[in-house]
Amino acid sequence: MQIAHSKTRVKDPFLPPGPKGLPLLGSLIDYFSDMLGFLTRVSSEYGDIVYYKLGSRKMYLLNNPEHIKDVLVTHNRNFEKSRALKRTKIVLGEGLLTNEGDSHLKQRRTIQPIFHHQRIRSYGDVMADYASRIGEDWKNGSVVNIHKEMMKLTLSIVSKTIFDSEMESESDEIGECLTDLVTLFPQMIFPYSEYLDGLPLPANQRFHKAKSKLDKIIYTMIEERRSNPGNRNDLLTMLLEAQDEEGDGEGMTDLQVRDEALTLFLAGQESTANSLVWTWYLISTHPQIEKKIHEEIDSVLSGRQPTLDDLGKLSYTQNVFKEALRLYPPAWAVARLVKEDYEVGGYIIPAGADIFMSQYVVHRDPRLYKEADRFIPERWDFEEAKNLPRFAYFPFGGGTRRCIGEPFAWMEGVILIATIASKWKMRLVPHQKIVPEALITIRPKNGMNMILEKR
Ligand code: HEM
Numbered sequence: 001m002q003i004a005h006s007k008t009r010v011k012d013p014f015l016p017p018g019p020k021g022l023p024l025l026g027s028l029i030d031y032f033s034d035m036l037g038f039l040t041r042v043s044s045e046y047g048d049i050v051y052y053k054l055g056s057r058k059m060y061l062l063n064n065p066e067h068i069k070d071v072l073v074t075h076n077r078n079f080e081k082s083r084a085l086k087r088t089k090i091v092l093g094e095g096l097l098t099n100e101g102d103s104h105l106k107q108r109r110t111i112q113p114i115f116h117h118q119r120i121r122s123y124g125d126v127m128a129d130y131a132s133r134i135g136e137d138w139k140n141g142s143v144v145n146i147h148k149e150m151m152k153l154t155l156s157i158v159s160k161t162i163f164d165s166e167m168e169s170e171s172d173e174i175g176e177c178l179t180d181l182v183t184l185f186p187q188m189i190f191p192y193s194e195y196l197d198g199l200p201l202p203a204n205q206r207f208h209k210a211k212s213k214l215d216k217i218i219y220t221m222i223e224e225r226r227s228n229p230g231n232r233n234d235l236l237t238m239l240l241e242a243q244d245e246e247g248d249g250e251g252m253t254d255l256q257v258r259d260e261a262l263t264l265f266l267a268g269q270e271s272t273a274n275s276l277v278w279t280w281y282l283i284s285t286h287p288q289i290e291k292k293i294h295e296e297i298d299s300v301l302s303g304r305q306p307t308l309d310d311l312g313k314l315s316y317t318q319n320v321f322k323e324a325l326r327l328y329p330p331a332w333a334v335a336r337l338v339k340e341d342y343e344v345g346g347y348i349i350p351a352g353a354d355i356f357m358s359q360y361v362v363h364r365d366p367r368l369y370k371e372a373d374r375f376i377p378e379r380w381d382f383e384e385a386k387n388l389p390r391f392a393y394f395p396f397g398g399g400t401r402r403c404i405g406e407p408f409a410w411m412e413g414v415i416l417i418a419t420i421a422s423k424w425k426m427r428l429v430p431h432q433k434i435v436p437e438a439l440i441t442i443r444p445k446n447g448m449n450m451i452l453e454k455r
Contacts, residue, residue: 018051026053065391082335095263131419164234278328329359330441
């Protein structure tokens with residue numbers, strides 16, 4: 001899988017090839033002006049292991065599925081979450097995404113049973129109900145920004161399933177807080193940005209305001225549950241009741257529950273919303289595939305709402321979602337910090353360096369996928385899909401840090417697509433420039449306007 005190296009590579013025999021960048025800044029400007037474009041370019045130019053600098057940070061981009069497996073699974077103990085993710089602790093505290101080591105394992109053990117298929121089964125109906133309801137406000141021939149619509153829909157679903165809250169009044173406020181937090185994220189991870197934290201900059205003020213609003217909402221809910229433990233079936237109640245059965249048998253403090261609930265809330269909303277946005281984009285621009293998915297949905301559902309029992313029969317719909325997650329993986333990269341010097345492909349990556357592994361890049365690697373840039377849901381039924389290396393496809397990460405919400409996300413994705421596509425078609429408003437933008441997840445930079453057609 002080695003690729004010829006370009007003349008612009010860093011000329012150091014001990015370093016993997018990569019773009020030279022500018023003095024002091026390295027590739028900072030290129031990277032932050034178009035992250036996905038930069039990563040795609042350097043990986044096709046320099047091959048399996050690419051070295052570049054972002055300011056003083058040493059970055060190693062791994063593009064070979066075997067190397068990725070070694071980092072996420074085989075040698076996972078030698079890595080921590082990246083500096084960027086550590087920075088999100090100022091919002092997420094010590095929730096599952098940001099927690100490390102034994103503390104992470106203990107929390108993961110405590111929370112894992114909550115995501116067992118049997119326990120989240122009942123959420124299937126919530127998902128289908130909410131997806132049907134969104135159509136009540138839609139009109140034949142009208143134009144919607146599908147990004148906004150999917151954010152609203154997944155927000156109402158996480159609000160209901162995590163907090164048993166309809167959140168009608170709060171949902172706009174929460175939506176605004178989330179948008180603030182997500183759009184301010186690139187500034188937060190910019191090298192040296194931690195030195196600006198204490199300054200009264202407008203961005204910092206917006207950030208802290210958004211965070212304290214979210215905190216207030218969640219602590220109020222925890223307090224309500226603790227003082228009035230009813231018979232609720234939401235994830236917040238399950239978190240409050242969860243105990244580390246295999247460990248010390250203890251439950252969580254309010255702070256831990258707050259961190260975990262907020263983590264699930266943030267991790268569960270934006271990624272699922274964007275996975276659906278790109279799915280609609282791909283379906284609406286591929287009429288043959290749209291026809292096939294409609295045929296399957298119509299024959300399985302005959303106009304009724306899907307239930308969990310239908311999921312197995314909606315195999316083409318599943319392939320469509322899977323293929324959309326390949327081309328537009330909402331989590332477009334995972335990053336790790338090296339704890340002790342680490343050898344990969346004959347190079348030593350020093351302790352303290354950053355390793356970057358991009359789903360967006362690997363999922364579109366022509367060495368792994370035929371017609372890698374094309375949307376072909378059928379590919380998942382072909383023999384060659386079975387022969388792909390394990391980490392050629394990793395929209396949900398892998399190893400001990402694999403997405404805990406994956407079963408939830410699959411269920412939500414397929415149920416929402418089936419419910420909406422059984423009633424509606426979408427057409428992209430012509431002459432829009434659709435630009436994928438890599439923030440925490442990949443979203444369409446300027447939104448995505450769709451013309452609705454009632455089926
Ligand atoms: C299409 C939707 C989703 C995608 C693409 C996705 C992707 C990912 C990825 C790639 C990771 C691993 C990050 C890393 O290793 O650094 C992750 C972790 C995580 N995800 Fe998801 N996710 C999705 C939906 C959800 C949902 C619905 C929830 C919760 C309801 C959720 C909760 C989490 C949590 C808590 C973690 C941290 C797990 C740990 O480290 O123990 N995700 N997700």
